[in-house]
Amino acid sequence: MMNFMSFSKLHFYLTVLAITAVFLFLTFHESPVKQPDGILIKKEPLQEQTSELPFKKGKFLITPLQYYKLRARVLGKKHYRFSKWADLSPVDLALGWDVMSSNFYLDQLKIKQARRWYYVKWGNSAAVSEQKIFNNSANVHILPANEHVATMVKKFKEGTLVDLQGYLVRVDDEEKNRWWISSQSRTDRGDGSCEVFYVTQASFTYSDK
Numbered sequence: 001m002m003n004f005m006s007f008s009k010l011h012f013y014l015t016v017l018a019i020t021a022v023f024l025f026l027t028f029h030e031s032p033v034k035q036p037d038g039i040l041i042k043k044e045p046l047q048e049q050t051s052e053l054p055f056k057k058g059k060f061l062i063t064p065l066q067y068y069k070l071r072a073r074v075l076g077k078k079h080y081r082f083s084k085w086a087d088l089s090p091v092d093l094a095l096g097w098d099v100m101s102s103n104f105y106l107d108q109l110k111i112k113q114a115r116r117w118y119y120v121k122w123g124n125s126a127a128v129s130e131q132k133i134f135n136n137s138a139n140v141h142i143l144p145a146n147e148h149v150a151t152m153v154k155k156f157k158e159g160t161l162v163d164l165q166g167y168l169v170r171v172d173d174e175e176k177n178r179w180w181i182s183s184q185s186r187t188d189r190g191d192g193s194c195e196v197f198y199v200t201q202a203s204f205t206y207s208d209k
Contacts, residue, residue: 033159035073040161040207041101045070045138047184050167059175060088062143062198064167066184071205073101074160075137078113085180088171089141089196091153094118095162096137099128113139116194135186143169143198152202161207166200 118139
């Protein structure tokens with residue numbers, strides 16, 4: 001009887017684990033969207049000074065630094081549920097334009113996101129320089145301004161062409177005495193080089209080639 005009960009419990013736990021694994025796979029696994037060849041996004045991101053005043057969002061104080069608008073190809077998407085800032089920014093998007101929107105160049109690269117970073121690997125024969133790779137792409141911490149934006153971002157997949165606009169921001173969490181400051185340069189690298197992007201509008205778009 002004891003052995004039967006133990007086996008029944010084990011079977012139950014394994015079943016729950018399998019169902020959970022399938023649910024997580026279906027929730028977070030997204031097949032890439034295929035795009036035609038060529039440079040799909042020719043415009044660089046628009047970045048301008050702003051007079052917008054700081055405002056509160058929940059427990060956070062958000063200070064707009066610059067107005068930011070871009071059309072880009074989604075190179076990668078990474079969900080965060082338990083990391084620092086995940087309650088404010090649940091997803092990072094790796095975004096590319098110019099050469100980083102073209103199949104020809106992207107097929108020569110391996111792109112990965114982890115721990116709020118964006119990694120790119122390429123071989124010696126890659127037809128694009130390191131400078132062009134990083135000057136025409138960014139790992140962006142997305143802060144949805146509202147539920148509509150959050151819902152749209154959830155629909156984005158690798159390969160999707162998107163329009164985003166809002167503000168590069170500084171975020172202060174006074175309760176925990178911590179802050180998060182956006183990069184305002186497209187040529188910096190390393191710690192602090194990602195954009196912290198408070199997104200007020202988000203939509204699917206089309207190639208501008």
